[in-house]
Amino acid sequence: MPKWLLPTLSEILALNDPTWMVQFESPSAQETKTEPIGQHRSGRVALQRVRAEREWSGAIAALNILLQHVVPTDGAIDSELATRGFILSGPLPVISHPALVCNFSTWSLTANPLHVAAWLPLQLLPADETVATNADVAPSAKPTTSALPLLPGDPLAAEQFCLVLTPQFSLVLVLGEALTGDPAFMFSFMPDVVLQAWNAIRPRILLMNSDQIDQLDALAEQFAPVTPDYTTVMQFSRLMLAHLPEPLEELRSEKNEGQHVTSKQKSVRHRQDLTARALMDTSPYHAALSSSNPTSPDIELLQALAHEIRTPLTTIRTLTRSLLKRTDLPPDALKRIGIIDRECSEQIDRFGLIFRAVELQTSPACHDKMALTRTSLVQVFQQSIPRWQQQASQRQLTLDVVLPLHMPTVVSDPTILDQALTSLIERFTRRLPGGSHLQVDVMLAGDQLKVQLQSGSDATFAARQHRPLLRSLGQLLMFQPETGTLSLNLAVTKSLFQALGGKLIVRDRPQQGEVMTVFLPLEMSSIDVLDV
Structure with missing residues (x-):
C-alpha cells in the first residue's frame, strides 16, 4: 500500500512532542519474542484500545468544560462576537452544548459526510410557550457545524481527532496509533504542534473542498495558535482525569460491540481484573509493569507516583519547551525556564528508571529481553x-x-x-x-x-x-x-x-x-x- 505524503495527526504529535515518544519497548513487542505469534497480542491490543478510548472520552469531556469557560452558558448570545473560536474534528462533532455550538465555528472531516447530519446535536423545543422558538433566534446564534469530505482511503479517516483554536488556548487531540502501531491517545497545547496539525489538514480540505478553504483560512488566521496559560493546561489535565469513564464500563462496551479483550476461555473475573490493572494508569512505564505481581506494595506505590508525580511534571515540561522557543522573553526568564525544564526531565527520567528496574526485579524473564x-x-x-x-x-x-x-x-x-x-x-x-x-x-x-x-x-x-x-x-x-x-x-x-x-x-x-x-x-x- 503506498504511503501518503501528508502525515496523520498521530504521526505529528508522536514525532514533535517528546512527551509521547516511546522510551521502552512495548509489551506487545516483547511478547512476540517469547510467545507464539498471536497468542495474547490481540488481547493486549484490545486493552490498549480500550485505554486510549477511555482517555479520549475524558479529554472530550474536559474540552467541553474548558470551552464553557470561554463562552457564557446562561443562554445569552453575544451578537458582537458570535464566533469565539474554530473547532475542526473528525469523523464526528465533539461539542454538544447549545451555547458552544452557537458561538464556535465547528467543522467535521469524515469519509462519509452524509452520515454526519444524523449525529449533530438537536435543539429541543422550549417547554414554555412564551420562550422564542428556533425561528426567532438570531442567525449568528444558530449552529454552524458543517461536514467536509475526505479523500477515500485517507488514513486520517481512521483517526478520531479534534483541532481547537481560541484566543485563550489552542489544542489538538487525536485517538490513533503510536509510532509502534499500538492504539494510543495523544494531545498537545504547543502552538507549533497545533500549527503543524492544521497544515496537515488544510491540503486535504483544499483537495476536496476548495470552495470552503477561504473561510477556513480566515478562521485559522483569526484564531492563530497561541501559548496557553499554564493554569489552562493543568485544569485540562485534572478535568480529563476526573472524567475518565469507569474501566469496567468500557470493558462492557467493548464486549457489546463484539470486541473481546481476552480469549473466551478466560473467566470474566480474570478479564475484568486484567483490564482494570491496564487502565489504572496511562504512562508507558505502567504498561510494562502490568504483568508483575499486583499485590506488591511497591508496585502499588509506584502506580500512585506515576499518577501524582510524572503527569504534572510532563505537563510542566511541555509548557516550558514551548516557552523556550519564544524569542520575546528576556534572557533571565529563559535561563530559569531552562532550569525548570531540566529539573522536570531529570525527575521524569529518574522515575522511568525506577519503573524499568522494578520490572527487571519482579520479572526475571525480562533480563533476557x-x-x-x-x-x-x-x-x-x-x-x-x-x-x-x-x-x-x-x-x-x-x-x-x-x-x-x-x-x-x-x-x-x-x-x-x-x-x-x-x-x-x-x-x-x-x-x-x-x-x-x-x-x-x-x-x-x-x-x-x-x-x-x-x-x-x-x-x-x-x-x-x-x-x-x-x-x-x-x-x-x-x-x-x-x-x-x-x-x-x-x-x-x-x-x-x-x-x-x-x-x-x-x-x-x-x-x-x-x-x-x-x-x-x-x-x-x-x-x-x-x-x-
Whole structure:
C-alpha cells in the first residue's frame, strides 16, 4: 500500500512532542519474542484500545468544560462576537452544548459526510410557550457545524481527532496509533504542534473542498495558535482525569460491540481484573509493569507516583519547551525556564528508571529481553559529564571525571546505562556533605571497563557523620526523610546493572569511605584494538 505524503495527526504529535515518544519497548513487542505469534497480542491490543478510548472520552469531556469557560452558558448570545473560536474534528462533532455550538465555528472531516447530519446535536423545543422558538433566534446564534469530505482511503479517516483554536488556548487531540502501531491517545497545547496539525489538514480540505478553504483560512488566521496559560493546561489535565469513564464500563462496551479483550476461555473475573490493572494508569512505564505481581506494595506505590508525580511534571515540561522557543522573553526568564525544564526531565527520567528496574526485579524473564548493543561511551560521557557536574555544584560539591586516553566501546543499553550511571552518581552525592569532592575514575580492567566512584579522603570522616537516614519501603525502594527522595535500594540497583551486562560492587573502606565500582563488558572489536 503506498504511503501518503501528508502525515496523520498521530504521526505529528508522536514525532514533535517528546512527551509521547516511546522510551521502552512495548509489551506487545516483547511478547512476540517469547510467545507464539498471536497468542495474547490481540488481547493486549484490545486493552490498549480500550485505554486510549477511555482517555479520549475524558479529554472530550474536559474540552467541553474548558470551552464553557470561554463562552457564557446562561443562554445569552453575544451578537458582537458570535464566533469565539474554530473547532475542526473528525469523523464526528465533539461539542454538544447549545451555547458552544452557537458561538464556535465547528467543522467535521469524515469519509462519509452524509452520515454526519444524523449525529449533530438537536435543539429541543422550549417547554414554555412564551420562550422564542428556533425561528426567532438570531442567525449568528444558530449552529454552524458543517461536514467536509475526505479523500477515500485517507488514513486520517481512521483517526478520531479534534483541532481547537481560541484566543485563550489552542489544542489538538487525536485517538490513533503510536509510532509502534499500538492504539494510543495523544494531545498537545504547543502552538507549533497545533500549527503543524492544521497544515496537515488544510491540503486535504483544499483537495476536496476548495470552495470552503477561504473561510477556513480566515478562521485559522483569526484564531492563530497561541501559548496557553499554564493554569489552562493543568485544569485540562485534572478535568480529563476526573472524567475518565469507569474501566469496567468500557470493558462492557467493548464486549457489546463484539470486541473481546481476552480469549473466551478466560473467566470474566480474570478479564475484568486484567483490564482494570491496564487502565489504572496511562504512562508507558505502567504498561510494562502490568504483568508483575499486583499485590506488591511497591508496585502499588509506584502506580500512585506515576499518577501524582510524572503527569504534572510532563505537563510542566511541555509548557516550558514551548516557552523556550519564544524569542520575546528576556534572557533571565529563559535561563530559569531552562532550569525548570531540566529539573522536570531529570525527575521524569529518574522515575522511568525506577519503573524499568522494578520490572527487571519482579520479572526475571525480562533480563533476557534487554536490548544490549554496541555502545560508544564517548558519546555517553560527553552528554553526561556536564550534567553530573551541574548536579554536584547544586549540592556544593565538586566532581571530576578521569577518562582513559582511548575510550573503548562496551556492550550495554546506551539510554538506560546513561540513566543508571546518573542515578548512581546522584545516590552517591546525596550521601556527601557540602564541600566534598567526588572522583569518578574510568579505566580498563582486563576485558572490562571499570567505573569507580569515591569521595576525597578529606571528606571521609565528614561523610560518615553526614550519612542521611534511609528508610526501607518494601523490598525495592528506599526513602530519605530529610529530602523526601525516593530511590532504588542497593539490591535492585545491582540487579539493574546486571541486566545491562555489567556488575556493581559497593565497598566501605576505612580510609576512602564508600566506594562504588561498576564493571562493563568490552565489545570484542575494542578488545582487539586495545591489544594491538
